[in-house]
Amino acid sequence: MTALRTVYLIDDDASVRRGLGRLLKSAGYDVITCDTPEAFLALESYRKPSCLLLDIRMPGMTGLELQRALHEEGSHPPIVLLSGHVDAATKEWAMSEGAVAVLSKPVDYDTLVNAIELGLSRNR
Amino acid sequence: MSERPAPFRLALIAPVVAAFYYAGAQIGLALTFPPATTSVLWPPNAILTAALLMVRPRLWWLCLAAALPVHILLEIDAGFSARLVGLLFVTNCSEALLAALTVRALSDAPAQFDSFRRVAAFIAGAGLFAPIVSSFGDAAVVHLVRAENYWDVWRVRVFANVLTELSVAPALILGWQGAQSLIASRARLRSVIESLVFVVAVLALAIFVFGRPGVRDAMPGTPPTPIVLLLPVFGWAAMRFGVGGVSAALLGSAAVASYETAEGQRPFATLPPVDSLIAVQMILAVVAMPLMLLAGLLGDRRQAAANLAARLRFEELLSGIAGSFLSLTDHAVALRTSMMRVSEFFDADHVALIQLGDADGELESDNEWSGPGVMSLKGGAAWRRFPSAMARALNGETVVWNTADAIPNTATQDFLSFDEFRFRFLAILPFVDGPTVRGALVLATTHDRLLSDSDLVQLRLIADVLATARARRRAELDAQRSRHEVAQIARRASMGELASALAHQLNQPLAGIMANAQAAQRLLGSATPAAADVHEGLVDIVDDCRRASDVIQRVRDMVAPSKVQMAPLDLADVVREVAMLLSSDTLIRRVRLSLEFGGEATPIRGDRVLLQQAVLNVIVNAIDAMADQRVGDRVVTVWTGSSGNSHARIRVRDHGAGLPPGSEAQVFEPFFSTKTTGLGMGLAIARSIIESHGGTIELDSDATGVVVTINLPVAEIAA
Numbered sequence: 001m002t003a004l005r006t007v008y009l010i011d012d013d014a015s016v017r018r019g020l021g022r023l024l025k026s027a028g029y030d031v032i033t034c035d036t037p038e039a040f041l042a043l044e045s046y047r048k049p050s051c052l053l054l055d056i057r058m059p060g061m062t063g064l065e066l067q068r069a070l071h072e073e074g075s076h077p078p079i080v081l082l083s084g085h086v087d088a089a090t091k092e093w094a095m096s097e098g099a100v101a102v103l104s105k106p107v108d109y110d111t112l113v114n115a116i117e118l119g120l121s122r123n124r
Numbered sequence: 125m126s127e128r129p130a131p132f133r134l135a136l137i138a139p140v141v142a143a144f145y146y147a148g149a150q151i152g153l154a155l156t157f158p159p160a161t162t163s164v165l166w167p168p169n170a171i172l173t174a175a176l177l178m179v180r181p182r183l184w185w186l187c188l189a190a191a192l193p194v195h196i197l198l199e200i201d202a203g204f205s206a207r208l209v210g211l212l213f214v215t216n217c218s219e220a221l222l223a224a225l226t227v228r229a230l231s232d233a234p235a236q237f238d239s240f241r242r243v244a245a246f247i248a249g250a251g252l253f254a255p256i257v258s259s260f261g262d263a264a265v266v267h268l269v270r271a272e273n274y275w276d277v278w279r280v281r282v283f284a285n286v287l288t289e290l291s292v293a294p295a296l297i298l299g300w301q302g303a304q305s306l307i308a309s310r311a312r313l314r315s316v317i318e319s320l321v322f323v324v325a326v327l328a329l330a331i332f333v334f335g336r337p338g339v340r341d342a343m344p345g346t347p348p349t350p351i352v353l354l355l356p357v358f359g360w361a362a363m364r365f366g367v368g369g370v371s372a373a374l375l376g377s378a379a380v381a382s383y384e385t386a387e388g389q390r391p392f393a394t395l396p397p398v399d400s401l402i403a404v405q406m407i408l409a410v411v412a413m414p415l416m417l418l419a420g421l422l423g424d425r426r427q428a429a430a431n432l433a434a435r436l437r438f439e440e441l442l443s444g445i446a447g448s449f450l451s452l453t454d455h456a457v458a459l460r461t462s463m464m465r466v467s468e469f470f471d472a473d474h475v476a477l478i479q480l481g482d483a484d485g486e487l488e489s490d491n492e493w494s495g496p497g498v499m500s501l502k503g504g505a506a507w508r509r510f511p512s513a514m515a516r517a518l519n520g521e522t523v524v525w526n527t528a529d530a531i532p533n534t535a536t537q538d539f540l541s542f543d544e545f546r547f548r549f550l551a552i553l554p555f556v557d558g559p560t561v562r563g564a565l566v567l568a569t570t571h572d573r574l575l576s577d578s579d580l581v582q583l584r585l586i587a588d589v590l591a592t593a594r595a596r597r598r599a600e601l602d603a604q605r606s607r608h609e610v611a612q613i614a615r616r617a618s619m620g621e622l623a624s625a626l627a628h629q630l631n632q633p634l635a636g637i638m639a640n641a642q643a644a645q646r647l648l649g650s651a652t653p654a655a656a657d658v659h660e661g662l663v664d665i666v667d668d669c670r671r672a673s674d675v676i677q678r679v680r681d682m683v684a685p686s687k688v689q690m691a692p693l694d695l696a697d698v699v700r701e702v703a704m705l706l707s708s709d710t711l712i713r714r715v716r717l718s719l720e721f722g723g724e725a726t727p728i729r730g731d732r733v734l735l736q737q738a739v740l741n742v743i744v745n746a747i748d749a750m751a752d753q754r755v756g757d758r759v760v761t762v763w764t765g766s767s768g769n770s771h772a773r774i775r776v777r778d779h780g781a782g783l784p785p786g787s788e789a790q791v792f793e794p795f796f797s798t799k800t801t802g803l804g805m806g807l808a809i810a811r812s813i814i815e816s817h818g819g820t821i822e823l824d825s826d827a828t829g830v831v832v833t834i835n836l837p838v839a840e841i842a843a
């Protein structure tokens with residue numbers, strides 16, 4: 001592991017944040033957690049290379065809305081979306097908007113890491 | 125006389141005319157004042173006029189021919205020359221012919237005197253025009269043959285004939301018609317008595333007025349010519365007996381006046397007898413004419429009142445029919461009572477509302493009403509035996525057959541059916557719903573019936589009302605159907621939402637558990653396991669497990685009713701209430717729900733709403749099970765009674781295909797379903813409710829259907 005790669009984990013559920021945070025740290029990522037999309041947008045800058053891990057369903061701004069807001073700002077970070085309940089139409093829409101992957105909760109370690117690696121590879 | 129005389133009437137015309145002509149001529153001849161040729165009262169011309177007004181023009185020759193021999197016989201006898209007799213017959217006939225022709229031209233019904241127009245036509249044509257014109261010819265004949273003074277003859281003949289036309293023709297025609305109705309015993313006793321009193325009064329007054337001075341002078345202060353005393357009787361005649369009465373009063377007074385004049389009595393003593401009589405005739409004719417017109421006006425009024433009453437009766441019928449569809453919830457009952465009312469109103473033995481065109485769900489039924497004493501036609505099949513009529517109705521045509529002759533030659537089957545059902549009348553009025561013919565109102569009778577234009581208009585209105593009611597009914601059923609669909613969609617949507625919420629609520633803790641467990645796995649597998657991190661992860665896992673369990677508890681609290689309201693109930697009532705709740709479902713899905721009750725009381729204790737829910741779920745399942753069966757076979761039998769061992773029992777039997785073999789044990793498990801729709805919770809919920817009431821629910825299935833048996837403990841009867 002040469003350069004420390006950053007994963008921004010944005011989820012309103014504290015337990016999920018802690019669990020996934022622990023898992024991703026164990027995989028060697030630098031994990032920065034935010035409890036809302038607004039908190040993420042309030043960050044002064046985000047580091048590269050990085051990948052966003054976004055819960056779709058959150059109170060306030062949803063993951064999909066954050067994705068769109070970032071696109072409107074002209075930034076296109078790789079985004080992996082997470083959801084407890086994904087219907088095919090939402091998934092298709094998110095993919096067409098440029099998401100790296102849409103994963104269902106609870107998510108398996110290998111699936112998660114593969115998606116994040118794919119996202120990080122898009123930084124280049 | 126009707127336009128179509130029966131043969132025996134035809135044979136009667138000649139002898140009757142001859143007999144009346146003879147009697148009239150005898151009277152006339154008796155009232156001749158020799159040496160004058162012209163009678164002062166000559167009824168034969170008016171008798172001929174009456175005959176010509178009563179028969180068709182095609183038969184006029186018969187009347188004239190019947191009068192000829194009588195005329196010749198009598199006048200030759202009276203000592204007139206053959207030439208004079210022949211010429212007088214021509215002038216007499218010309219008067220009758222002129223009268224009949226002008227009245228026919230002016231009046232809509234020449235032999236009737238019940239309206240102002242008809243009376244006016246008669247007075248103008250027969251009362252004035254014909255006597256005046258024909259008298260020119262008559263006076264010329266008498267002047268040339270007998271060398272009498274032309275204008276003296278003309279004057280006597282005009283007044284004599286004006287009076288006789290006015291007095292004889294209507295009295296004769298109406299008397300003839302009245303005698304016929306008397307023979308048919310349609311006259312009421314009271315009117316007969318009044319008529320007799322009237323006749324006596326007329327004669328008595330006439331004798332008093334025109335009779336011997338001895339009688340008249342017995343009353344002190346009476347003027348010598350109290351002709352005016354006749355006025356009240358004429359008025360009475362106009363009010364109560366119409367034109368016929370006035371005419372008869374006129375005839376009676378004129379006859380008495382003529383007789384008394386011949387006997388030497390005359391009211392105008394200063395005048396010669398003939399002039400005195402002419403003066404009397406003039407007064408009588410002038411008094412009679414306005415009174416006859418008054419009688420005609422009264423006839424108009426009576427007719428208008430009768431029309432109004434008939435219209436009101438029809439309005440009542442129409443509003444009654446329209447109202448019954450609004451007030452009666454049962455469409456079929458409303459239809460049936462409407463058919464009955466129409467049958468009564470139009471005097472029809474059969475009234476039917478039949479369906480035409482494309483099938484339209486359960487509206488596709490025929491309604492028929494057969495009056496008392498006629499053979500029922502047993503539903504709509506009978507009307508299908510009039511294929512030609514039905515085809516025309518389907519085209520929007522109204523079919524009216526008054527006789528078998530009216531049926532076209534090509535409609536052989538219709539003709540045979542008409543004959544077979546002994547119909548004498550058939551009317552079919554199609555009605556449309558939107559652009560297509562949906563059905564028809566059918567009337568049939570086994571007796572003769574003529575349908576007037578106004579009848580037809582009324583029937584069309586009724587057909588319209590029935591069509592509107594039908595359209596409303598269809599809209600109602602459509603609305604019911606779509607309500608049902610909306611409810612289904614809403615139920616499915618809320619279920620989908622619940623499932624989605626549940627997934628989110630449960631997947632959050634599961635995601636946490638998964639992540640923490642995998643993190644722990646990885647930490648423990650690494651070279652330097654950080655025990656503190658693993659511990660924290662495990663604590664989070666325990667918390668998430670609690671969280672998931674809380675979610676499930678919350679859902680259970682939400683779905684299960686918090687408090688059961690136990691109360692004394694009759695299980696049979698629960699079944700009836702459920703049947704009522706399901707009535708529109710069973711109607712739409714064309715399932716017959718047959719309720720059977722064992723007769724014993726079935727008192728239990730339980731929560732009414734919950735038990736309804738349980739029974740409803742079981743019956744809905746039974747209804748669903750028969751979706752693939754033929755409509756007539758979709759029967760659900762619900763038996764309610766006692767099981768005999770202090771349990772009340774409901775047994776629900778369907779006639780579906782049964783369950784797949786081996787699945788009987790699973791049906792009460794949640795989420796088990798043989799249907800493509802539904803959650804498979806129905807029987808599971810039913811079982812939990814029944815068991816919470818201390819009862820049991822069992823299911824048996826074979827290829828002929830499923831039987832679900834519910835047993836519930838009978839409640840102790842409160843002391």
